[in-house]
Amino acid sequence: MPLPSPDVNAGSLSAVSPLQPSPGAFVRLRLDLAYDGTDFAGWAPQPRLRTVYGDLSAALTTVLRQPRPVRLTVAGRTDAGVHAKGQVAHVDVPESALATLPGRSDRAPEAALATRLRGILKHDLVVYEVTRAPVGFDARFSALERRYRYRLADPDAVRDPLRRRDTVWWRRRLDVDSMNHAARSLEGLGDFAAFCKRREGATTIRTLVEFSWERRTDGVLEATVRADAFCHSMVRSLVGAVVRVGEGLRDPDWPAGLQRERQRGGPGGGLGGGALVVPALGLVLDEVLYPADSEVAERSRLTRVRRHVSELA
Incomplete structure (x- = not known):
């Protein structure tokens, strides 16, 4: 089971409510x-x-x-x-x-x-x-885990006009093997500050459970991105970094180098150094996973515990 992450990009606008309302009310x-x-x-x-x-x-x-x-x-x-x-x-x-x-x-x-x-x-x-x-x-x-999907149609893919609202049409050809290499290097527990829009007091420590790419039978490239939680713009930034690799503009190890900088737009370039935040229209929240009913209260308690960079040591 992924480790808890408290500052998910999933908040309510209200203060944290009680775990359960009063019986009968x-x-x-x-x-x-x-x-x-x-x-x-x-x-x-x-x-x-x-x-x-x-x-x-x-x-x-x-x-x-x-x-x-x-x-x-x-x-x-x-x-x-x-x-x-x-x-x-x-x-x-x-x-x-x-x-x-x-x-x-x-x-x-x-x-x-x-x-x-x-x-x-x-x-x-x-x-x-x-x-x-x-x-x-x-x-x-x-929540234990959130799963997102991202769709890209490069010149080798069938560009279906009926999917134009959930698929980004990309002008350059993309190498799925190099993209998978780059994506896998980011998996695991890590600080994803380089891929997040910072919020005051918010942690950027996440467990990226899966980041993989598949070229479907119609040629469309589809990413699966799973994590315990995501910070603001994290998925689209991760995809954007790996797309630069797929275009041949960056080496497969480049996204992991960005991550090690632990800051957006850091001295090595961060997301300002050739990466991008890809368009929103290709992104879909596919699924949110929860533990058994008897474990949801404990999961909620653990998730509220703030995580620190010291966990990465």
């Missing part, structure tokens, strides 16, 4: 959802901009007839233009409000909520399932 729900990120300004609410949080909170507030906007906590706070297939969020709602949703039907209240949400949300945001969360569950802190 509130119930914690898990929401499994997906969205096409093209027309969203990311997950987090922003003034006068459409966001996934904003649309989902407004829908929940309406369906549950709440006097104040419903607040959500998410597993992976995606940037503008990033998609999600397996996103997870949690929300604490009044038990009484949930109980009224089935009306005269015999449906479970959670199923009734999912149906009503699908009825009012726009078609680029879908809540697949609503379930009661186990005691201690936190969509952000209980």
